[in-house]
Structures are given as C-alpha cells and as structure tokens.
Amino acid sequence: MATDAIAVLSRNVTKVFGRGDNQVHALRGIDLEIRFGELTMLVGPSGSGKTTLLSVITGLLDASSGELVVLGRRPDRLSQEELILFRRENLGFVFQQFNLIPALTAAENVAVPMMAAGVKRQQAVARGEEFLGTLGMAHRAHALPSELSGGEQQRVALARALVHQPKLVVCDEPTSALDGRTGHAVMELLSATAVRPDRAVIIVTHDSRIFDFADQIAHMDDGRITALEENRKNGPLTKSAAVYEAAPAQTDLGASQMIGG
Amino acid sequence: MNFVALRMLVADRAKYFSLIFAIAFASFLLANQISIFIGIMTRPSSQIRDVVDADIWVMDPQTLYSDEVYALRDYDLYRVRSVPGVEWAVPLYKGTGRAKGEDGRFRTVILMGVDDATLVGAPRKMLVGSIYDLDQPDAAIIDKAGFLYFFPGEPLQAGKTLQMNERRVLIVGISDASAPFQSFPVLHTRYSQALGFVGRERNLLSFVLAKPAAGVPMGKVCERIEATTGLRARTTAQFSLDAFLFYFRNTGIPVNFGITVVIALIVGTVIPGQTFYIFTVENLKQFGALKAIGVTNRRIVGMILLQALVVGGSGYALGMGISAAFFARTLNYMPTRGIIFPWQVMLGIGVVVLLVVGLASLISIRRVLVLEPAVVFRG
Numbered sequence: 001m002a003t004d005a006i007a008v009l010s011r012n013v014t015k016v017f018g019r020g021d022n023q024v025h026a027l028r029g030i031d032l033e034i035r036f037g038e039l040t041m042l043v044g045p046s047g048s049g050k051t052t053l054l055s056v057i058t059g060l061l062d063a064s065s066g067e068l069v070v071l072g073r074r075p076d077r078l079s080q081e082e083l084i085l086f087r088r089e090n091l092g093f094v095f096q097q098f099n100l101i102p103a104l105t106a107a108e109n110v111a112v113p114m115m116a117a118g119v120k121r122q123q124a125v126a127r128g129e130e131f132l133g134t135l136g137m138a139h140r141a142h143a144l145p146s147e148l149s150g151g152e153q154q155r156v157a158l159a160r161a162l163v164h165q166p167k168l169v170v171c172d173e174p175t176s177a178l179d180g181r182t183g184h185a186v187m188e189l190l191s192a193t194a195v196r197p198d199r200a201v202i203i204v205t206h207d208s209r210i211f212d213f214a215d216q217i218a219h220m221d222d223g224r225i226t227a228l229e230e231n232r233k234n235g236p237l238t239k240s241a242a243v244y245e246a247a248p249a250q251t252d253l254g255a256s257q258m259i260g261g
Numbered sequence: 262m263n264f265v266a267l268r269m270l271v272a273d274r275a276k277y278f279s280l281i282f283a284i285a286f287a288s289f290l291l292a293n294q295i296s297i298f299i300g301i302m303t304r305p306s307s308q309i310r311d312v313v314d315a316d317i318w319v320m321d322p323q324t325l326y327s328d329e330v331y332a333l334r335d336y337d338l339y340r341v342r343s344v345p346g347v348e349w350a351v352p353l354y355k356g357t358g359r360a361k362g363e364d365g366r367f368r369t370v371i372l373m374g375v376d377d378a379t380l381v382g383a384p385r386k387m388l389v390g391s392i393y394d395l396d397q398p399d400a401a402i403i404d405k406a407g408f409l410y411f412f413p414g415e416p417l418q419a420g421k422t423l424q425m426n427e428r429r430v431l432i433v434g435i436s437d438a439s440a441p442f443q444s445f446p447v448l449h450t451r452y453s454q455a456l457g458f459v460g461r462e463r464n465l466l467s468f469v470l471a472k473p474a475a476g477v478p479m480g481k482v483c484e485r486i487e488a489t490t491g492l493r494a495r496t497t498a499q500f501s502l503d504a505f506l507f508y509f510r511n512t513g514i515p516v517n518f519g520i521t522v523v524i525a526l527i528v529g530t531v532i533p534g535q536t537f538y539i540f541t542v543e544n545l546k547q548f549g550a551l552k553a554i555g556v557t558n559r560r561i562v563g564m565i566l567l568q569a570l571v572v573g574g575s576g577y578a579l580g581m582g583i584s585a586a587f588f589a590r591t592l593n594y595m596p597t598r599g600i601i602f603p604w605q606v607m608l609g610i611g612v613v614v615l616l617v618v619g620l621a622s623l624i625s626i627r628r629v630l631v632l633e634p635a636v637v638f639r640g
Contacts, residue, residue, distance in 0.1 A: 099549075103271070108265075108268075
C-alpha cells in the first residue's frame with residue numbers, strides 16, 4: 001500500500017507512565033497503520049491502552065519511544081505551539097461526554113474550532129448553523145446543550161469535530177453515553193459524513209454493537225494490539241442493524257469474546 | 262474566544278452574581294470603613310487645618326496635640342516675633358467652656374480666641390454673617406452643628422444669644438467649621454473676649470500662630486523658634502499629624518476599624534477567590550476540551566483573566582457605587598459631616614480588588630495550564 005494513503009503510522013510505539021517501581025506500561029510496542037478513507041476502531045477492555053494510544057496519536061500525550069507519523073508529521077518533532085496548530089487544523093474530536101460548552105448554543109459550540117482559529121464569531125456561528133443543517137440539526141441550532149437529548153448532543157459534537165474539515169477524526173467512546181438505538185443512529189451519521197477518501201476516522205470503543213461500522217479493528221489488551229481485523233465491512237463478521245439492537249449494551253464482554261475468537 | 266469566556270462566565274448566574282456581590286460587598290465594606298476611619302482620625306486636627314492664614318504653631322514644649330494644652334506666658338508671643346525669619350506672630354486661645362442656650366440646654370464647647378487685630382484663626386467658611394462681625398461686643402461665631410443643637414428647628418440666623426460664664430454670647434455668624442473629634446460645638450471669638458467666656462485663668466495663650474518670612478523655609482523657622490525660645494514649633498501639617506498619631510496610639514479606634522478592614526479583606530479575598538477558583542475547576546473539562554481542540558494556553562489564560570476582570574470590575578463598580586451613594590447620603594448629616602469618600606481610598610480599593618482577582622486567577626490559571634488535555638478522554 002502506498003504510504004500517502006496512510007494517515008497514521010505507528011512503529012513499536014510505547015508509553016510508560018511513572019518512574020521506578022511505579023512505572024505503568026500503558027503501550028507496549030504498538031504497530032499500526034490507519035488509512036485514509038477508512039474507519040478504524042480501537043477496541044478492548046478498560047485499561048487495555050486504547051485511550052492512551054488515541055492520546056498519543058493526537059499529540060495530547062507524548063510517546064515514550066517508537067516512531068509515530070500522523071498525517072505525514074512526527075508529533076515528537078513538533079513544538080507545543082506547532083502541535084496545537086497541527087491539532088487545530090487537522091484533527092477533529094468527538095468525546096465520550098460530548099464536552100460541549102453548556103453556555104453556548106449548538107451552533108456556537110460547532111463554531112468554537114473556527115473561532116479558535118481566528119474566524120470572526122458571526123461568520124463562525126453562521127457556518128456552524130449551516131453545518132448543523134447538513135447533519136439534520138438545523139432546527140436545534142439555537143438550543144443549549146441542556147435542552148438537547150444525548151443523541152442530539154453527540155451530533156453537535158460530531159458537527160464540531162467536522163466543521164473545519166479535519167483530515168483525522170478521533171472519537172472516544174462516542175456511543176457509550178447513548179442508548180443502543182441512538183448510538184446506532186449516531187454511528188450511521190458518523191460513517192456517512194466523516195468517512196471520506198481524504199480523511200481517516202479512529203474510534204475508541206468497547207461497545208460491540210458498533211463494530212460493524214469499522215473498516216479495521218485493532219483489538220487491544222494490556223498495552224498491545226492482540227488482533228487486527230481488516231476489510232471488516234466486506235467480511236463475514238458484518239452484522240445487520242437488528243443485531244445491534246439485540247446485542248447486550250456496552251460491555252467489555254463482546255470485545256473479549258471477539259479477541260478470544 | 263472572549264465571547265466564549267464571557268458566555269461561560271455568565272452562564273451560571275448564581276455563581277456569577279455571588280462573585281460580583283462578594284466583591285461588591287467587600288469593596289463597600291473596605292471603602293466605608295477606611296473612609297470613616299480617615300474621617301474620624303482627621304477630626305482631632307480639624308481646628309488646626311481650619312486655620313489657613315498661619316503656617317506655624319508654637320506651643321509649650323510638652324504639648325502633644327491640640328486638645329490638651331498648657332498655656333504659654335503672654336511674653337512668649339513677643340519672643341516668637343523676635344525670631345529671625347518670622348514674618349508675623351499672633352496669639353490663639355484654644356480651650357473648652359460651657360455654653361448655655363436660651364432654653365436652658367447646655368454643652369461643653371470648643372472656644373477659639375483669635376487675634377483681635379488680624380482675626381487670624383477665624384473661620385473662613387461662613388454660612389451666616391462675616392468674621393468682621395466679631396468686632397461687636399460679646400460677639401462669637403458658632404458652627405452649624407452647634408447652632409442646630411442650641412436652636413433646634415430654627416433657621417440659621419445671627420442675633421441669637423448663649424450664656425458662658427454668666428456672660429452673654431451674641432451669635433453674630435454661623436460657620437461651617439470642620440467637625441471636631443469630640444463633636445462639641447465650635448465657637449470663635451476675639452482673643453480678648455475669650456477670657457470673659459471661660460473664666461479666670463492666669464494664662465490664656467494656648468498657641469502662638471506664626472508666619473514665616475517670604476523665602477524662609479517653614480522647617481527652618483520652626484528650628485529657630487525652638488532654639489531661641491525653648492518652645493515647640495510645628496508646621497500645620499506636622500501638628501495635624503501629631504493629633505492624628507495621638508489618637509491613633511492612645512485610643513482603640515484603629516484596632517476597631519482595623520479588625521473590620523481585615524475582615525473585609527478576608528471576605529473580599531477568600532469568598533470571591535474561592536468562588537472563582539471553584540468556577541474554573543468546574544469548567545476544567547471544558548478548558549481541557551478547548552486545549553485538545555487547539556486553543557492555545559495563552560488564549561485560555563486570556564479567557565480566564567477576562568472573566569476575572571469582568572467579575573472584579575463589575576463587583577468593584579457596584580461596591581464603589583454603593584459607597585458613593587452612602588457618603589452622598591451622609592454628607593449633610595451632622596454627626597457624620599466632613600466624613601467623605603476620598604478618591605485615594607477608591608483607587609486603593611481598586612488595586613486591592615485587582616490583586617484579589619489576580620491572585621484567584623493565578624491559582625485558577627495554574628490548574629488549567631498544568632491540565633493534561635488528554636483528561637478529555639477520561640469519562
């Protein structure tokens with residue numbers, strides 16, 4: 001595969017927290033390729049290192065060793081200011097708890113990344129409203145987060161992550177705070193709007209109900225990738241929407257069974 | 262991003278207003294107590310500062326302040342006049358006597374006997390009459406508060422009489438004399454007349470008021486007077502400070518006001534500081550999200566400082582507004598007359614508020630700066 005199709009390249013990446021006897025090896029030699037145009041899921045039980053890997057990929061944490069290339073840049077060679085600029089221009093974030101600013105309306109929340117980049121407020125908010133419209137949320141553009149349902153909040157968070165056209169979208173447990181039906185709807189929207197040939201999407205999850213949205217799944221345990229499933233959408237493990245709704249909600253059990261399997 | 266900072270600030274109205282009111286309350290308390298303290302502590306020097314013609318006060322070497330005076334001998338006046346560099350010197354009597362009104366009510370009064378010939382020491386702010394009316398027999402000028410005490414409900418007017426030492430006192434004018442510390446009425450009369458009003462005293466000369474010759478520094482003249490006569494010579498400013506310091510050191514007033522000021526400072530620092538800190542900590546996740554999204558630390562510091570300045574500025578403005586209204590209301594109230602809200606106090610409290618919100622912001626900013634943006638990935 002051509003390297004220009006690779007959004008994230010990780011070679012033997014480690015992350016160690018603490019020193020001496022208190023050392024915790026959160027990542028133990030991660031080898032992974034994440035390609036443009038694909039949705040990659042990092043799955044595994046709590047404490048397996050998936051969130052740490054996501055933090056390292058996004059430059060929110062430094063890797064202890066190894067080689068990491070993100071969108072053609074090496075985060076370890078960027079200054080803090082360059083890293084912030086890199087994140088602002090190229091990355092979109094969707095958080096587990098949405099992390100919307102309660103004081104801002106949906107459109108204003110969507111406008112935040114643009115305002116951070118120096119776009120004037122009115123212009124940014126107008127763009128935010130417009131973008132919400134593309135996600136079917138135009139009628140809720142002026143609502144505060146407290147007036148929105150969980151699914152609507154996550155849609156706003158998705159809009160905030162995508163509005164500035166990032167090349168890499170990272171989602172941390174995007175469905176874990178949602179019920180099964182809403183989580184499925186959010187994933188459908190995410191895969192429909194976020195996945196594009198010039199963009200890569202990474203989702204950290206242990207919600208087995210959404211695995212079938214993935215092009216690639218990296219199963220993690222104890223800081224290692226224990227299994228890698230590729231071309232999943234076309235493979236035999238594809239499930240129908242009816243199966244998601246019937247599956248047990250948000251447990252590590254599903255992921256563990258798959259690793260075992 | 263300033264817009265985001267302000268919206269975050271005002272979103273929790275309860276916290277926002279509690280921050281503003283805490284700062285406003287502390288500002289008002291500080292302004293109120295410090296201004297009243299200054300007003301009260303400058304009252305002992307009221308009669309000194311009201312004498313605007315002379316610059317030097319000469320007194321017995323043991324005189325500590327203006328309210329307790331051991332009289333000089335008459336010839337001390339001539340000794341002071343003979344000191345090189347003294348342009349002129351006049352006598353001044355300052356003492357207390359008892360005055361009785363037409364209806365029998367009486368009070369101790371502060372009696373000022375000014376030089377018969379020059380009227381140096383006579384009040385300059387007259388509400389009724391003129392200081393030259395002191396030329397009349399038994400004439401005296403009373404201050405407004407004294408007039409209202411002896412003649413309640415009557416319009417300010419000359420021609421009323423009092424009695425002192427079984428002698429008639431004819432009120433020929435009403436002055437706007439500065440309020441004395443003891444809140445006694447203040448009577449001005451001629452030096453020669455004062456003796457009759459207070460009774461038999463061997464020596465009447467409380468002070469010699471002197472003016473330095475042109476071009477001779479006041480301090481130099483004071484030194485010469487002290488060297489030549491053995492008396493104590495102080496400039497008006499020095500003697501005013503003496504009065505202030507005497508009350509400062511010998512009364513519980515500074516302790517009393519000091520405690521209130523300290524409490525106001527603690528309330529003003531701790532409550533807004535803590536509330537602002539909690540406000541920031543509660544928004545920590547949001548700041549983390551902003552950092553992850555790509556908002557720089559500098560921008561976030563700016564946001565927090567803006568929030569602090571807005572609550573600090575609003576609270577300060579409200580506190581100063583309440584203080585100004587309070588002092589405007591009490592300005593013409595006799596017991597509190599002369600107690601004003603000095604601009605220096607307003608400025609000083611502004612600095613204190615700035616320090617308080619600055620300190621609170623610094624602590625809050627520190628929490629945000631050390632915040633790992635990766636915290637946003639922890640549910």
